[in-house]
Amino acid sequence: xDTFFVAATVALVAIVLLPFYRVMRGPTVxxxxxxxGAMGAKTIGLVCMFGFLYGRFYMFxxxxxxxxxLNFIAGIAVAKYFTRERSPES
Amino acid sequence: MSLVxxxxxxxxxxxxxxxxxxxxxxxxxxxxxxxRSHAASKVDTTGIIFLLAGLAVHExxxxxxxxxLIAIAFIMVANPVAIHALARAAWxxxxxxxxxxxxxRKETR
Amino acid sequence: MMSGKFDPVHIGFGLISVGIVMGxxxxxxxxxxxxxxxxxxxxxxxxxxxxPWLAVQMVQATWQVAMIVLSPRIRIDPCLVEFTSDQxxxxxRVTLGNSITLTPGTLTxxxxxxxxxxxxxxxxxxxxxLEGAIPRHVARLFxxxxxxVVRDGRIVTKPGEL
Numbered sequence: 001x002d003t004f005f006v007a008a009t010v011a012l013v014a015i016v017l018l019p020f021y022r023v024m025r026g027p028t029v030x031x032x033x034x035x036x037g038a039m040g041a042k043t044i045g046l047v048c049m050f051g052f053l054y055g056r057f058y059m060f061x062x063x064x065x066x067x068x069x070l071n072f073i074a075g076i077a078v079a080k081y082f083t084r085e086r087s088p089e090s
Numbered sequence: 091m092s093l094v095x096x097x098x099x100x101x102x103x104x105x106x107x108x109x110x111x112x113x114x115x116x117x118x119x120x121x122x123x124x125x126r127s128h129a130a131s132k133v134d135t136t137g138i139i140f141l142l143a144g145l146a147v148h149e150x151x152x153x154x155x156x157x158x159l160i161a162i163a164f165i166m167v168a169n170p171v172a173i174h175a176l177a178r179a180a181w182x183x184x185x186x187x188x189x190x191x192x193x194x195r196k197e198t199r
Numbered sequence: 200m201m202s203g204k205f206d207p208v209h210i211g212f213g214l215i216s217v218g219i220v221m222g223x224x225x226x227x228x229x230x231x232x233x234x235x236x237x238x239x240x241x242x243x244x245x246x247x248x249x250x251p252w253l254a255v256q257m258v259q260a261t262w263q264v265a266m267i268v269l270s271p272r273i274r275i276d277p278c279l280v281e282f283t284s285d286q287x288x289x290x291x292r293v294t295l296g297n298s299i300t301l302t303p304g305t306l307t308x309x310x311x312x313x314x315x316x317x318x319x320x321x322x323x324x325x326x327x328x329l330e331g332a333i334p335r336h337v338a339r340l341f342x343x344x345x346x347x348v349v350r351d352g353r354i355v356t357k358p359g360e361l
């Protein structure tokens with residue numbers, strides 16, 4: 001079971017790194033932001049997996065919850081920022 | 091009991107990983123911002139829910155499982171809202187959908 | 200509560216922080232309680248019927264997007280849908296927007312009062328959305344009758360017409 005968790009964590013790290021291509025050369029700003037949001041959402045799962053690997057899941061569940069809230073608030077804040085300066089007659 | 095638990099946990103975790111892989115590939119492959127946000131919202135939310143459900147099954151009936159369930163409920167509400175906010179910002183910013191093979195937006199990188 | 204410690208010190212700190220947060224929140228504009236709270240509690244028992252439907256929809260949505268992404272030639276026909284849906288209060292509107300995002304092929308772009316603007320991945324998803332199954336489920340969740348929930352729907356395929 002431990003081997004399985006190590007393998008799953010490695011796979012998850014690879015999956016998290018995939019959208020980084022979109023962050024680096026997304027055509028628009030929103031593509032980059034979307035990719036960053038998706039990476040952050042997957043990182044929640046990654047934090048939980050690390051908690052299992054280190055055997056201290058109680059602590060890492062709290063960290064994952066806090067990270068979920070933080071990711072959500074960051075996404076909302078960035079979206080608000082871009083809504084504020086809307087182009088006229090769009 | 092424990093064997094059933096392990097098998098179910100492994101199944102849920104692996105399917106969650108596969109779903110998230112599809113989400114990442116979708117973000118890479120789809121042609122414009124709005125279709126990419128389709129991939130990011132639905133597929134990633136489902137993938138994370140599967141992964142966390144697998145971890146909760148593996149954890150068993152403890153307090154950490156309660157926290158995982160709270161995290162699942164929160165992600166299920168919050169992830170679509172965040173992506174909706176981003177798509178709305180993009181729409182108000184003048185981003186327009188891709189239709190029938192050509193982008194409506196001028197290619198200004 | 201969640202730390203697993205139930206001695207008076209931890210409970211006291213928890214009560215103090217909850218009180219501070221609630222005091223701050225009551226000072227925010229627009230957060231006064233309206234009738235939505237009572238309506239929400241009145242129909243809370245319907246929620247277990249709504250959740251499995253949403254889960255099935257999410258799995259279907261994932262399957263559809265996976266088929267589109269994994270096929271070698273990406274075959275989509277995106278279009279926009281605008282419609283009006285009468286929902287009893289703001290919580291129902293938010294739930295409807297969220298459900299639209301999680302159901303197959305549709306993504307809420309903008310909610311302006313009762314008017315929704317939705318991006319659909321294929322033409323068939325747009326037609327299915329205008330048939331109104333999703334707003335009917337949400338209206339049923341919040342105790343509506345499920346009659347005439349979608350009005351004034353139109354599908355826009357050329358972005359120039361907006």
